[in-house]
Amino acid sequence: MATKTIRVEYLTRVEGEGALDLEVNDGRVSSVQLNIFEPPRFFEAFLRGRGYTETPDIVARICGICPIAYQMSAVHAIENAFGVAVDGQLRALRRLIYCGEWIESHSLHVIMLHAPDFLGFPDAIQMAREHGDVVRNGLALKKAGNELMRVLGGREIHPVNVKAGGFYRVPSRAELAPVAESLARAHELAVSLVRWVAAFQFPQFERDYEFVALRHPDEYPFNEGRLVSNRDIDIDIADYETQFEERHVAHSTALHSLVKRRGAYLVGPLARYALNFDRLPASVQALAREAGLGPVCRNPFQSIIVRALEIVYACEEARRLIAAYEPPSLAAVAFTPRAGTGVGCTEAPRGICWHRYDFDTEGTIQMARIVPPTSQNQPSIEADLAAVATSVLDQPDEFIRGRCEQTIRNYDPCISCSAHFLKLSVHRT
Amino acid sequence: MTGTGDQAIALRKVLVIGLGNTDRGDDAVGARVAQDLLGSLPADVPVIARRGDMLSLIEDWDGYDALVCVDAAAPLEGPGRIHRIDLRAGALPKGISLTSSHAWGLAQAIELARTLHLAPREIIVYAIEGGSFEPGAALTPAVAAAARVVAERILAEVHRLRYDSIEEVSDA
Numbered sequence: 001m002a003t004k005t006i007r008v009e010y011l012t013r014v015e016g017e018g019a020l021d022l023e024v025n026d027g028r029v030s031s032v033q034l035n036i037f038e039p040p041r042f043f044e045a046f047l048r049g050r051g052y053t054e055t056p057d058i059v060a061r062i063c064g065i066c067p068i069a070y071q072m073s074a075v076h077a078i079e080n081a082f083g084v085a086v087d088g089q090l091r092a093l094r095r096l097i098y099c100g101e102w103i104e105s106h107s108l109h110v111i112m113l114h115a116p117d118f119l120g121f122p123d124a125i126q127m128a129r130e131h132g133d134v135v136r137n138g139l140a141l142k143k144a145g146n147e148l149m150r151v152l153g154g155r156e157i158h159p160v161n162v163k164a165g166g167f168y169r170v171p172s173r174a175e176l177a178p179v180a181e182s183l184a185r186a187h188e189l190a191v192s193l194v195r196w197v198a199a200f201q202f203p204q205f206e207r208d209y210e211f212v213a214l215r216h217p218d219e220y221p222f223n224e225g226r227l228v229s230n231r232d233i234d235i236d237i238a239d240y241e242t243q244f245e246e247r248h249v250a251h252s253t254a255l256h257s258l259v260k261r262r263g264a265y266l267v268g269p270l271a272r273y274a275l276n277f278d279r280l281p282a283s284v285q286a287l288a289r290e291a292g293l294g295p296v297c298r299n300p301f302q303s304i305i306v307r308a309l310e311i312v313y314a315c316e317e318a319r320r321l322i323a324a325y326e327p328p329s330l331a332a333v334a335f336t337p338r339a340g341t342g343v344g345c346t347e348a349p350r351g352i353c354w355h356r357y358d359f360d361t362e363g364t365i366q367m368a369r370i371v372p373p374t375s376q377n378q379p380s381i382e383a384d385l386a387a388v389a390t391s392v393l394d395q396p397d398e399f400i401r402g403r404c405e406q407t408i409r410n411y412d413p414c415i416s417c418s419a420h421f422l423k424l425s426v427h428r429t
Numbered sequence: 430m431t432g433t434g435d436q437a438i439a440l441r442k443v444l445v446i447g448l449g450n451t452d453r454g455d456d457a458v459g460a461r462v463a464q465d466l467l468g469s470l471p472a473d474v475p476v477i478a479r480r481g482d483m484l485s486l487i488e489d490w491d492g493y494d495a496l497v498c499v500d501a502a503a504p505l506e507g508p509g510r511i512h513r514i515d516l517r518a519g520a521l522p523k524g525i526s527l528t529s530s531h532a533w534g535l536a537q538a539i540e541l542a543r544t545l546h547l548a549p550r551e552i553i554v555y556a557i558e559g560g561s562f563e564p565g566a567a568l569t570p571a572v573a574a575a576a577r578v579v580a581e582r583i584l585a586e587v588h589r590l591r592y593d594s595i596e597e598v599s600d601a
């Protein structure tokens with residue numbers, strides 16, 4: 001019996017620390033383990049005994065790339081528990097700050113972390129020697145996203161201006177005017193980016209995923225909607241635990257999420273796109289078709305195109321929101337805390353981010369549960385890896401290792417968030 | 430240092446950045462130096478502290494002629510050991526670890542910016558070797574002492590950089 005092991009000791013160009021072990025027996029992939037050795041972070045435990053006012057600033061610390069996702073899921077959960085409705089311009093400002101996070105996070109991943117895989121460069125620095133304009137444009141896109149985060153959130157990393165009920169302070173129209181100018185330029189750059197990534201050579205690979213995402217009656221989803229899948233899940237976000245479960249696996253400090261009695265599912269850009277194509281503006285739908293995509297994309301390597309399309313969408317949506325903006329008279333809705341349970345679920349750049357909190361009468365957290373997107377995608381990443389590795393087993397180990405790392409980066413995994421996440425090892429026997 | 434005499438010379442624009450996580454022991458040394466320099470530098474020389482997204486530094490130093498960065502380094506010779514690295518001479522030395530646990534560290538940000546011609550012409554990096562990077566810990570005494578020394582040296586460094594002097598600052 002021939003055994004072969006391919007190991008990636010430390011996965012680069014991802015957020016956080018993990019590794020991959022691939023075991024091959026008699027020419028078949030027998031085991032794939034995505035080892036997440038980022039230490040457990042215990043945020044759910046930190047939150048117990050903390051007041052609702054502290055929650056958005058604590059959960060923002062879970063991630064430096066997608067703090068808005070954690071803040072938004074938290075404030076929606078708090079408002080759900082206390083019976084608070086946030087609408088009008090305050091709701092619009094929440095969509096606007098989320099646009100900033102998508103632009104910043106997706107631009108970083110598409111250009112700085114993922115594109116080098118398709119062009120044969122070890123990193124973005126080497127890629128910049130031949131594609132300097134693209135990398136400069138990527139930095140400009142990221143800057144536009146950061147600017148939006150800074151104006152609305154007070155700062156781009158771990159913003160401090162988000163609270164239950166709204167914001168501590170809302171911007172004036174004059175403060176948003178220069179941001180709108182940056183976004184006009186960013187929109188042009190994003191459209192060019194879609195055309196650039198669409199021309200990459202993609203591996204012929206598809207899987208029949210169960211896509212899971214929010215779906216809203218009118219909008220491409222950020223903060224609100226029902227939780228739906230392409231296999232008949234259509235539930236209120238409060239019923240998440242009736243359909244999904246988390247399991248501990250020995251090789252990961254991140255829990256694995258599964259659809260009960262069914263298994264792996266996929267969250268993030270491919271899922272949002274497949275379940276909400278009809279909610280994209282006609283301009284973005286047309287750009288998707290020009291890029292060669294239909295309304296559903298099952299090739300995870302083409303997720304780079306979908307992310308670029310979502311940057312275009314976020315730029316368009318942000319410009320629309322700014323054009324319609326009238327500063328609200330109050331920066332936040334007033335409310336009184338009460339005992340109860342609240343649930344929030346929003347679309348982080350990497351997929352749904354689900355929160356549930358139990359509060360006492362003072363609004364102090366008694367129990368917290370946070371399900372980040374990367375832990376939900378782990379079983380799907382491992383299934384992709386098994387299938388991708390099987391398709392290239394006749395190739396040298398270095399090729400297999402590179403293709404496997406690319407497969408993982410298809411997901412833009414945020415290991416730090418999930419650690420509740422990379423090294424690759426292939427074991428052949 | 431900002432009298433009318435200075436204005437006539439067309440001083441070069443200089444930026445000072447202290448890097449590090451203030452909640453991770455000696456990793457905070459860059460931020461400590463930045464704090465120590467507040468109020469001591471000429472009015473046209475900003476000093477800022479940064480943590481987290483190193484790629485955004487390229488935005489911070491846009492338009493500056495010269496940059497002084499202070500960061501903690503992994504232990505090599507001993508806590509508090511000061512390394513002055515003049516990047517006109519090339520890349521950061523391999524032996525000095527200024528990498529981030531995330532995808533982009535200071536070294537990568539500087540290398541990318543130089544590749545794209547988005548970096549200040551002159552970059553001086555002060556790397557101070559740390560001893561302990563425990564969450565919540567204070568600076569170790571040797572590193573705190575090194576921070577004070579580096580702050581003093583940066584005052585002289587900034588003076589030289591503003592006037593584009595050929596004077597060199599010696600290594601530690």
